Amino acid sequence: MRPPSNNGPVEFVRRNYYLGIINGALFHCLSQLVSPATVLAVFAMRLTGSAAMVGLLTSLISLGWMWPQFLLANVLEPLPLKKPFYLVSALGRIISFSCLAPIVLFLARTNPHLCFWLMALVFVVYASVGATGMIPFMDIVGKSIPEYKRGSFFGYRNAFGALLGLLSGAYVKRVLGEDSGLIFPDNYLHLFQVALAILVVSVGAFCLVREPVRRVQKRRIGLGLQLQRGFRILRNAADFRRLMLVRVTMTFAGMGGSFYAVYCIEQLGAPESMVGAIIVVGVCSSALANLLWARVSDHQGNRRVIVLCSAFGCLTPLIAVVTSLFSGRPVHLPWLGTLPLNVACYLATFISAGIATGADMMGIMNYLLEIAPEGRRPSYFGVSYAVITPFMLAPWAAGALARATSYQTVFVIAAVCAVVALSQAVRLREPRGSLVGRDM
Template structure:
């Protein structure tokens, strides 16, 4: 997404905004949704509502990218950013019911394995798509073709096949269409599961009372409070994440098709790491996953910062480490975050626990956008340094976490 906005606008601030919109959109509605669903035995209808809206938004993004000319790039950027935010918000609506259904369906000791397998399968598809389809859609013949194209020629795919690729922005429109198809498939599968029915609160409480309850939980539940501080510091460590690809294109002069390889490397590293994260979670606990991943947070920025000092012919190979380590940490954080959040949340108050935390984190979700504003003043290097320092703080916060699994009957906040 960042590569698309950068190519369309050449604006670092909008690149940062793109990186923030997904997080912000995903987080902001969750507290409101938690208030709507906490007292309801069945949460699946709200998942269906959120995912239906998400698929619709991606359809609009596809059509807008196909039919709005790049000469009117401000309109195209506006349509993309608005509906990208709405798609993320729709995903936020579906997250609370999704997490609650998963927590009711899978025992606590199996949750780390479930989330690691979920990430493994998703990353496997992402790697295949990144290596072949994304690189094909984004390559420019003047800057070289994908490595696998030579092998394709041996099977009779000639120049006419190479020339059939679409120009910008139609190539991205096809990629957005693939996103729409995959989101629809995931929606269709999950919507057909049988949701377990567990005890819930008797009635919906006023949202103001639920907000006070969230504040009370934050004050009295030390595990919850420490976890929120860990996630806040983790957001600041990711301030440079949307700028790794633009930095490589601008400073290392890599061709745009390399973005597909970056995606594939991150996905492949994530595939391998998910086996490791599932084992660590079951053997040593979810806290260990969060400590290890936070210890790795600083490496992508360090690699990016030091890559320019290497000989030109080594820079790109070395730079792949940014996305390899990023893929490892992203998968580790997703497995660790989701599992730890479910484990420390009592069943009756689980929607409030999740919704309140993610609403608080909206305040730091615009960190990448702030990074985009800072780039003209401190440069990419300054951004990488901020990320490294924040990563150290995140590691300290992770070390303060404790391994805890609350039973379904435990609903106190102490």
């Protein structure tokens, strides 16, 4: 079936559809190489030896992705074309990420704490300039990809990205392994250099999309009026308000994510190369799950995706707590070699986490695209980021709590928050009138 005319010509839609998938697949691959939950978390622990610093790094990166969104909504909403902001974002991300290699090269051995803080600064800048491209990205997707193809669009981005992530995980395992010939910090430096090359190709692909022109509200409102509009949206849009409640509670439910890999290595005694195996396990489960989530999104709606993924979000921290109590007797696993039983079973944590990852971009973002009026999407996305931004400090608080008590305490609290998120997700309304699957 041909896409609706308001999404542009068929060739227009197809071009953006496939370029967006290439962009997303490579971005997911890049994200595995510099994931705050795995590679960066273990690297930060090696530099500082502090769980609080690991959580702080995750929080700073998350805040970097969030804080510009609300301010940018006011700037972008009156503009008929928003792609120039994505181009600026792409250039800024490449420049900032390029600074990471010399910092690690010259400081990781001689002054690890300074290396940590400068690395954190690089990733805050990288995330902040990257955030300037998020609203243009979502607006271009909303204008050029029909709603009945967005599930498959994000699903294929995630699925192909997960397949590339398998290669990333195997590569991380090899580079961080003792037989790689690379010692700390050269092994991490090598990973960051590879990630930079992938970043260039990823953002370059989306720079080639063609943006449809739409009628927009020309008048730009002030920040004060924008805040009033944001509160009015929260007050009057019940679907949006409940979605924000789901997202906030899911943020707290995910606060243990920064420490699953660190706990596996620091407390359960797994080798550092296990980071690569963790990535492989997570992305393999994510790849298979996202094919299912894409079909569910297209045929049953994004509300169902959010509910199912929230359910797996409840399981993840519980699995981490239970499996860590198992004995440490050695067992042999293919490719992984001989591991303690508790470490081998603990990998189920990352299977569950991988299955749950579809809730954010595919479930929540698609749901928001559906309930937000086309001309006001930037405002809705801006308000959503403004609401969630203060709660991005949850991983830092979790790190401080883990340092004061234990990792298990953090995991139990995360499980409770996940149950609350699920209880709110089931109360979301399905916004589509018809859920019949269609083809492009």
